[in-house]
Amino acid sequence: MTDISSSSHLKSKCIDPQNGLYAVHKSIHGASTPLHVQIKIWGEQQHVSCEFSECQANMELAWRSGLQSYQCVHLRSVSYCKTFLTSPSLREDSLKEMVKSKWFGKDKIKLCVDRQTLAKENSAPLSVLSKIGAPPSKKCISVHEPTISYYSRLGRVMVSYDTKKNSWHCPCAKTQRSCTHKYIAKWHLFQTNAELFRKVRSTERSAEEFQVTAMEESDVGENTYPPKDAPAIQGMVQYILMNKKIPSTIPNHLRLSSVDKEFPRHLIPEETLCNHCPNRMVLSDPICFTQKAKILTTSGIVRDISTYYKYCPTCGALYQYQEWSESLHNFNDHVLLDLPLCLTIRNLLQVHTAVSRIVEYLELTTGVQFPSADTVLHGYLHFEALTDHEYQYSCVTCGDHPPVVIMDLHKKASFHLSVSDLAQAPEDFNGDVDSEQFWKALTEERIARGFVSSQKNNPFSVPTKFSLLGTLDREKYTALRLCP
Structure with missing residues (x-):
């Protein structure tokens, strides 16, 4: 003791x-x-x-x-104990200002005011800022709770706000979900420490925190990031392919590698209005996804990068950071590649150097341990899928054909399949294929790879087969004809 x-x-x-x-x-x-x-x-x-x-x-x-x-x-x-803490008199006009700033919906005003009235009836302070125990970066607010439960054994709960991680915690709520205690704690800080609210908002993913018309709790899961269901992933993939294409000719100041290059520490999507809604709704404030992202470069790894996302409070559409103009390519929000590294990998592959050897070379040169060769490969293929290539190659037998990167030394092309393993073509197969449709499907598969943990979880995985049969919400799969 x-x-x-x-x-x-x-x-x-x-x-x-x-x-x-x-x-x-x-x-x-x-x-x-x-x-x-x-x-x-x-x-x-x-x-x-x-x-x-x-x-x-x-x-x-x-x-x-x-x-x-x-x-x-x-x-x-x-x-x-020799001192006591005072509770500020929280004003209703502060709540209205928070609603105007889209911190939560109008119905939360009545909820907070009712709790304030109930605290007065019980002769208890509604909220008190505690300045002991926690580090300076964390704000702890003791909030009145009229019901005794496992998380409020003494009629109060301790809500904490981490100013570094932009995250809230309350013992009554699940991670990244809102509750009445968080509303009151935000009301307290908004009135007493307003400068905190001029920074990036919290990592809570509850839509009702940022929209004027509150959603039901059952709808909160639609804004989960990264997306889990196929329609949400497809929406992001289609938007990225439509609006985030990398030009075939990258400007020289972005192509060249530099040891002294400074990258932004906070990577935030540039969109402010929803491109899916007809009335162009204002997107949520940036929400931090991770503070431990890494940027892979030819000279080493830049660590502790914060990546953010935004969402539309009306339709739930998600927006990822993907700004090639800053010389960065975002693979999965955890691993990013700078454009000079992507171009270096492309050039080395074209002279028959395997990705595993490229990673080994980078580690020996920089003295830094890189992610696995598979991760680097997936990130690079993600980059190529987003690049707007100029198709200049044609075959005398097959005609026009998209340019390909020779990767035979690595994994027998990106299909992880040898030609000898392909089944014979069906008797009724006449050799006619829709190459544009096939490469479009393959591109979608590569982009979707940035939102799933493994290829087996990719809802847009493209099997290599001669037949036109397929699943996964596609009308058909086109056949792949191999040029000798």
Whole structure:
């Protein structure tokens, strides 16, 4: 047991003097979210308790053993509390301003005001900012909760906001889902620390946080990123192919590699209006997907890059960062390649150098461990699928044909299949194929690869076959005829 004394105790602040509620640092060392304790030994309803489950178990064991005076380290530290925290008077006009800024819908005004009224009736502060325990980058707000439950054993919950990760946490809600306590905590910070709201908004993916007309909770899952269902992936793939094509001739200042090149640390989609909605709805503020993305270059790896996405609060369309004009190609929001590296891989493949050897060369040259050769290959093929190639190759037998990158030394072309493994063509196959349709399907497969964890999960996977039969929501698959 830790010896609690005037010189060694947990920091604590009183947040509700009338009900004897305190916010106490969870542990002696390190930073952590503070927890609630209650020591009320006056009036008719007396109560002494700590909301930490481990402390509750220890206290129950001590009481069953006859040690009625036992108290945990958090309760004993309260004896040395000398200050109390005040609760600001939250105004309704601040809520209206938040609705105007599209932080949440109009119906949340009544929800927050009703909770404020209920807190006054119970003689409890609605929200109190705790300044103990947590690191400076985290804001912890103790919010009144009228119902006693597993997450509010003392009638309060501790909502935290991480200013570095732009993320909210409440013990009553699942990750990245909104709740009443978060609404109140945002109301508190919006009124007392408005500059926080001028930065990128939180990573919560609940649509009702950003639209004027609130959605039902059942609709929140539509904005999950990266998309999981085939229609959502297809919508993103079609939009990227339509609007994010890389020109066949890249400007020289983007083609050349430079050791001193500085990349942006926050990669945010440039779209501000939805291109799918007829009335061009305003998109949500950027939402951070990860802060650990990596940019692969010919001179090494740039780490700790933040990637963001946006979504339309009306139709749920998702928008990914994909801006080639910044000399970057985004594969899957975790791995990005700069354009000089993509062009280097293309040139080395055309002189019959396998991707695994290219990665080995980069690691030996830079002294940095790169992702696996498969990851680099998928990222490169993603780049080629988005490039607007100028088709100048033709065969005397087959006629016009899209340009191909010779990859025989790596994996027998991008199909992972040898020619000898192909089944014989059906007897009724006359050799007529729709090459444009086939390459379009193959391009969609490559782009969709950036949204799935593996090729087997890719809903747009293209099998290599002679027949016109196919599935996966396509009308047909065209045959692939191999040029000798």
